[in-house]
Amino acid sequence: NIRSLLAEREALTDSPLNKKLVTLMRRKKSNLCLAIDYTTTDKVLQMIELAGPFVLAVKLHADAIRDFNEEFTSKLTTMANNMDFVIFEDRKFADTGNTTALQLTGIQKIAAWADVVTVHAVQGNDSIGGVFRKFVNDPSYRLKGILLIAQLSTKGSLTALNGYTESAVSIANDNRDVVSGFIAQTRVSACSDLLNWTPGINLDAKSDSVGQQWRGVDQAIDVQQNDIVIVGRGVTSSSEPVQQLKRYRQMAWDALTKNDTSIH
Ligand code: UP6
Numbered sequence: 170n171i172r173s174l175l176a177e178r179e180a181l182t183d184s185p186l187n188k189k190l191v192t193l194m195r196r197k198k199s200n201l202c203l204a205i206d207y208t209t210t211d212k213v214l215q216m217i218e219l220a221g222p223f224v225l226a227v228k229l230h231a232d233a234i235r236d237f238n239e240e241f242t243s244k245l246t247t248m249a250n251n252m253d254f255v256i257f258e259d260r261k262f263a264d265t266g267n268t269t270a271l272q273l274t275g276i277q278k279i280a281a282w283a284d285v286v287t288v289h290a291v292q293g294n295d296s297i298g299g300v301f302r303k304f305v306n307d308p309s310y311r312l313k314g315i316l317l318i319a320q321l322s323t324k325g326s327l328t329a330l331n332g333y334t335e336s337a338v339s340i341a342n343d344n345r346d347v348v349s350g351f352i353a354q355t356r357v358s359a360c361s362d363l364l365n366w367t368p369g370i371n372l373d374a375k376s377d378s379v380g381q382q383w384r385g386v387d388q389a390i391d392v393q394q395n396d397i398v399i400v401g402r403g404v405t406s407s408s409e410p411v412q413q414l415k416r417y418r419q420m421a422w423d424a425l426t427k428n429d430t431s432i433h
Contacts, residue, residue: 176431204401221252266296290337314349322369390424
């Protein structure tokens with residue numbers, strides 16, 4: 170087991186975002202992030218209302234929400250503050266630093282309401298560190314950190330090419346004040362204060378028809394040593410989402426804290 174105790178991680182971590190995440194994890198007993206890929210603001214907000222008590226973070230694709238607007242982000246940030254979860258916009262930035270900055274402040278004003286965003290490693294160190302540092306250090310933005318995509322869950326993803334994941338880890342190591350962790354399938358760094366978030370989780374299905382590969386919670390947390398599970402359709406396509414939220418949350422928390430003497 171290469172993860173250290175949650176209480177130690179809470180004390181050790183320098184990143185304000187990760188400190189908040191580990192504190193939230195311990196308080197809510199949850200290492201579950203819900204991916205809400207609905208296409209209307211009403212449906213997203215209704216799901217957040219149900220999910221708020223069970224999740225550490227809510228992950229969105231703002232550009233998939235057809236009636237996305239500022240009233241929505243204002244409700245979203247109020248709910249996040251009241252129900253204690255982190256707002257995660259899964260934009261997967263992958264362009265020049267200049268363009269990334271324009272996108273962060275463009276029509277969706279992502280930097281103003283998201284706590285954390287995803288960033289592809291493919292564009293390299295300078296267009297990642299430089300741009301995001303400016304936003305993260307500016308208190309007029311909500312954005313507090315980024316997750317680097319070290320591995321994708323999709324079948325045949327090019328992130329499996331030799332050296333790609335290792336290069337993403339080295340970008341993270343060079344930008345520890347900005348990078349809060351990774352999106353990956355299996356733990357990619359032994360540093361406990363970099364959190365490993367993993368999508369591709371479903372207890373009732375193995376794949377969709379368009380490249381997604383799912384596996385169970387024990388595999389992801391116990392065997393592959395991730396910290397936080399990202400569950401989407403396993404909850405959002407279910408007719409009983411609250412039951413599913415409870416189920417995923419319990420399994421993920423039990424798997425994470427099984428050997429954690431700072432919890433029991
Ligand atoms: N996601 C993946 N795989 C990755 C990175 N991100 O599935 O490697 C995102 C998807 C989706 C969520 O964009 O929002 O995680 C997974 O949802 P699902 O369980 O419904 O497939």
